[in-house]
Amino acid sequence: MPMRPPMILVLAFAFTGCNAFNGKCTYELRSLDATGAVSESGSELAASEISLSEQRGSLQGQSLNWVVTSSTLKGHVLSAALKDNANPSQVLLDLPIASADRPEISRGTAASATGANLAGFHDILAAGRGIVELHTDLSSRPVIQIPLAGNNTDWIRPYCS
Numbered sequence: 001m002p003m004r005p006p007m008i009l010v011l012a013f014a015f016t017g018c019n020a021f022n023g024k025c026t027y028e029l030r031s032l033d034a035t036g037a038v039s040e041s042g043s044e045l046a047a048s049e050i051s052l053s054e055q056r057g058s059l060q061g062q063s064l065n066w067v068v069t070s071s072t073l074k075g076h077v078l079s080a081a082l083k084d085n086a087n088p089s090q091v092l093l094d095l096p097i098a099s100a101d102r103p104e105i106s107r108g109t110a111a112s113a114t115g116a117n118l119a120g121f122h123d124i125l126a127a128g129r130g131i132v133e134l135h136t137d138l139s140s141r142p143v144i145q146i147p148l149a150g151n152n153t154d155w156i157r158p159y160c161s
Helices: 007-016 121-126
Strands: 028-040 043-056 062-069 077-084 087-095 106-111 130-136 143-147 149-152
Touching: 028 121, 028 130, 043 121, 043 130, 043 143, 062 087, 062 130, 087 106, 087 121, 087 130, 121 130, 121 149
Parallel strands: none
Antiparallel strands: 028 043, 028 143, 028 149, 043 062, 062 106, 077 087, 077 130, 130 143
C-alpha cells in the first residue's frame, strides 16, 4: 500500500503556493535607514542619509545608498567617509565627493554584487555607531562628524505566504 503524506503537509503546501519548492522562501530581506545632522549656531551645517538593504541567502544581496548635503560646506569638503564610532581610525567606506555642478557633497551606491564589502554595516548602523566624517579645508572646522541614528526592520520573507 503506497504511503500518503500527512494531511497537514498537503494543506501547508496548498496555502503557500508552492513557494518553498521554487526557491523564493529561501531568501529573507531586511533594510535600515540611518540619518543624521550637525547644527551650528542653530542652523544645519551638514546632513546625511543612508539606506542599507540586505538579502539573506544571497552572497550578492547587500546594497548601500547615501547622500551627504551641506550648502555651507559645498566646495570645502576634501574627503568624506563612513566610519564606526567605536573605531574611528578605520574607514569602512570612502564616499566620493560630488562634482562642483552637483548640489550635494556626496551621493552614491555600493553593492556587494559589484565588489563592495558591506559585511557588518547593518550591525554598526543599527547600534547607532555609524558616523559620516568630513574633512574640510576650513581652519575653523577641519573635521566634521555626522552621527547616524538608524531604524531597522527585522528579516522578512516576502514571498512566503
